[in-house]
Amino acid sequence: MAHPVVEKASSKSGVTRDRLLLAAAELMHASGGGSVSTRAICERAGVQAPTLYHHFGSKQGLLDAVVNYGFTQYVEARNEERPGGGGDDPVARIRHGWDDHVRFGLEHPSFYVLLYGQIQQGVPCTLTGQAEAMLLELLTRVARAGGLRVDPAEAAQEIAAANVGVTLSLIARPGATADAPMSRRVRDALLRDLIDESHLTGEDRPLDEGGQAGTDAAPGIGTLAVALSTALASEPSSALSDGEAILLREWLDRLGGMS
The missing domain is CATH 1.10.10.60 (Homeodomain-like)
Incomplete structure (x- = not known):
């Protein structure tokens, strides 16, 4: 091809x-x-x-x-x-993006292996960087809605790394397809670990099988800390001095580890 x-x-x-x-x-x-x-x-x-x-x-x-x-x-x-690629639901778009990445690797294995199989230590991969940037935008939305358990940048790196690893593994398996059970299981397990979808509300909350939004749930301290830290990163508060902002971010980082 x-x-x-x-x-x-x-x-x-x-x-x-x-x-x-x-x-x-x-x-x-x-x-x-x-x-x-x-x-x-x-x-x-x-x-x-x-x-x-x-x-x-x-x-x-x-x-x-x-x-x-x-x-x-x-x-x-x-x-x-597939217009919309998951619509405006960031979690669905991340899932679709994962599947598209795997499909690309399986349909063009020689190109994929040439890019990801010959990386140099300390030299960022251009394509991975762009994928992480797209993930970061979606994960930032999830974090601000109170549904992310870790920092958005960390989550983007973990998803991108897992996506590449699964794709390379499937390329080595004869007859593997993009909807292979292993890919779905790794994808969904990772997203469950990083994202608490029960805390998402409005347009950012995925629909259940009946087309209805899930029930509200009280977010934990960790996810609230990640949400506030993410919001402050994009909209710094003028009510805090530089020293206060640094101290608050340190506290939020500690609390974020309680997710």
Whole structure:
């Protein structure tokens, strides 16, 4: 199966940057997960190595850009097939995002392994960073509604790490599918550990099987602390001095550990 970036970029191959993207995508697809040399990419694109470094900084920067572009196209296509992707319910959108991530990896295993299987220590993965940013936005909403047991940034890192781990594991299993029981169990167990959906209200509360919102429940001290800490991070209070704000955040961090 052709990678989406190969199909999408071909119409723009006259631009130097896009020629490099297309050349790298075609070579990565043909390699079946093997390494692709800078020289081969440049020869295919008809440019010299300094041109690649000018546009992408390094060969890894180019490869990250290829996979990132392809994954973005894939997500957009999935959103067209399934408008809303969970509607305005942040928890449902996180679940759908998890499944889309796994599906992308299984449909394009050589690209996925090339990106996540050859990471460098201390060098953040561009695609993982973008996934965490999207998760952070959704989890911040959950936290402010009183439904998150840990800091949103920590929760985003944990979900992204688990999502990648499950995908790599499934790629190694012949015949695995995106709706594999293991993926669902890990996803749901992790979200149950991080999110208390009974504390969500209004548009942020998921509906039950009968289409009704669940019953209200009194949030615990930990989730309330996370909610207040998250709100203060985005809307600092002018009523507190800098020292008071630091002290309050320390107290909230301690209380947040009681979730």
